[in-house]
Amino acid sequence: MSQSFQDSPKFLTERLLRDGYGGTLAEYRAAGGYEQWRRAVTSLQPAEIIDLVKDSGLRGRGGAGFPTGLKWSFMPKDSGKPHYLLVNSDESEPGTFKDRLLLEKDPHLVLEGAAISAFAIGARTIYIYVRGEYVYPRECLDRAIQEAYEAGLLGQKLFGTDWSLDIYTHPGAGAYICGEETALMESLEGKRGHPRPKPPFPAGYGAWGQPTTINNVETVANARPILEHGAGAFRSVGTKNSPGTILVGVSGHVNRPGVYELPMGVPVRTVVDQVCGGMRNGKALKAFYVGGSSTGLLPAKDADVTLDHDAVRERGVMLGTAGLIVMDEDTSIIRATRVLADFYDHETCGQCSQCRVGMEWSYQIIRRIEEGRGHPSDLKTFADLIQNFSGGKTICAFADGAAMPFKTALLHFREEWEEAIRRANPQMADSPSEEPQTAGT
Ligand SMILES: Cc1cc2nc3c(=O)[nH]c(=O)nc-3n(C[C@H](O)[C@H](O)[C@H](O)COP(=O)(O)O)c2cc1C
Incomplete structure (x- = not known):
């Protein structure tokens, strides 16, 4: 099941690791881009995609790890109402910066994944809510959206069918709370970003009171590789309850901080010592926040913990967004x-x-x-x-x-x-x- 990090597939970042990849539409399409989107609209049923994503075991990458296919299945069928997909790109959790990589370097992957996700839940409109400070990532997204419209990949009557899809970006104003899904909806509607009590849940009463699904950027990006390689290929990486790869954003006192796509279940010690080239200045590890500050910290003796939902929970913390903040012995x-x-x-x-x-x-x-x-x-x-x-x-x-x-x-x-x-x-x-x-x- 679990693979070494060197052999693990790069479902999301394979193109980024190639020299000179610029993330343009032409480059993305040359690497098979938008073929799964075309396939979804022309030859798959929404329910088939939901089943595939359920089989893959994909869990949300926005923090809570909720099973994505199950979340999609909560959307009503034949409601007669507009459905919305909101892509959560608020990314303001301290220590979390992995969505930014996808938005800047491979925005078409985010768009294709979001498009497939929207089709699965019956949404013809997507809003991508982008953190206010992410001015450049939003420009990258807007450029990619324009390219996709011009190429006939978005808009009306796509691929000769009756299916239509519009995508809009919406900037936040720098408030962390607007990443919380109900505050995000309030903010999108032009109101103060105050969370709403649940129930009602977004699938029944979401943005503008309509059926809505909110997913993280990395979550929707996984829709393309799952369709392309199949649920089995996705499940063959990671652990039983946390399949697939995960973008681990490492910051703090390591030699090579950055965003790395790793198999779920990789030990923190491996991330620090092998992936990130060890501790900076040869210092000893003191502690680490596991997946962004809101997941809690563990002391160095727990660095054998593996990055998957079950293992970190056993140590009393959470996987969150896998934003690993590493602190050395000199840290107070x-x-x-x-x-x-x-x-x-x-x-x-x-x-x-x-x-x-x-x-x-x-x-x-x-x-x-x-x-x-x-x-x-x-x-x-x-x-x-x-x-x-x-x-x-x-x-x-x-x-x-x-x-x-x-x-x-x-x-x-x-x-x-x-x-x-x-x-x-x-x-x-x-x-x-x-x-x-x-x-x-
Ligand atoms: C205070 C707070 C901030 C949050 N910020 C984000 C965020 O920036 N991005 C995100 O995807 N999820 C964030 N979440 C989680 C969302 O409420 C929601 O669970 C998530 O977007 C669902 O996507 P997923 O199922 O794909 O993980 C936040 C939650 C809380 C409580």
Whole structure:
């Protein structure tokens, strides 16, 4: 099942690894591009594509790992309403930058995959919601969309059939929360990006109240290779519950950071040592965020964990977007956590008070500890606070995501926090966390 990373197929990046590939329509078509799109429209039924994607075992690459074929099957049949596919290209999770590679270097792969996905769910309109700061990636996409229209690959009555498809890009305005699927829909509709409660779920009541599917860029890009090579070929890579390859975006203290397409199930240690050429300056690994900051961190002793949904869950974290942030022995976990707390405090939409207040308090407590002003009760207060804003108490998963780096930093690097508080309170005896709780910040 699982393959070595050297032998693993490159379903998504094969063309990018060729010298001189520029991602134009002519180059993409010369490499078989849009043939699967043509095949889908002219000779496949939507249900066949959904079954194929179900058989492939593809799971969403936007963070939650939800089975893609199953998600598509939730869309109503013969609803008589317009259906929409929203491609989530907001990519604002700290440590995540893999969709950007596809948008900039092979935008036609994203368009072809999105087109196939839209056909499968009965959508004749696709909106690609692009992170506000991604000005250049959006230009690449817009250029590719224009090329595809001019070549008759998008638009009305495609390939001599009655099928039509329009694709639009829509820029965000730099808000992380707009990557959350219901906030994305609100923003797309021209409203403030506040998540909506679920139910109703998007397949029943999505954008403009119509049946809608939201998928990540990398998820839809996989539609072409799955049609081209078959579900079996896709399943032959990766693990049983996490088949296929995944774009792993590695940042931090390694010699060769970057985006690498690797088989699911590759050990983190292999990614750091072999794929990325080892730790920078020969330093030792201290910790790593597994799949973007909201998935939590693990200490170096867990670097044998493999990058697949089951294995990381067993260690108490999540695979997320496979944005691996690598930290060396000189990294202060308190400082890293404070930087993230600052981010979450800035990005909470403020709709739920647990989240709004929880983010601000978290930031203040961590900053105080970092600056050498920690109070003996701070760790207990912080832990209680996390308890109060996490565990599904809010409209969306933002607060639960923020809780992950906080909880795991406290769990795995307790001594570092206690030491900082001891230094700030030399009169203290042993355990800072046993002190009574106070709410003051
Ligand atoms: C705060 C927050 C931010 C998110 N940002 C993104 C994002 O930038 N891109 C993305 O694909 N999914 C993001 N998601 C997940 C989406 O809500 C949704 O699950 C995903 O787009 C579904 O696509 P998939 O099934 O293809 O993975 C975010 C979720 C949360 C809670």
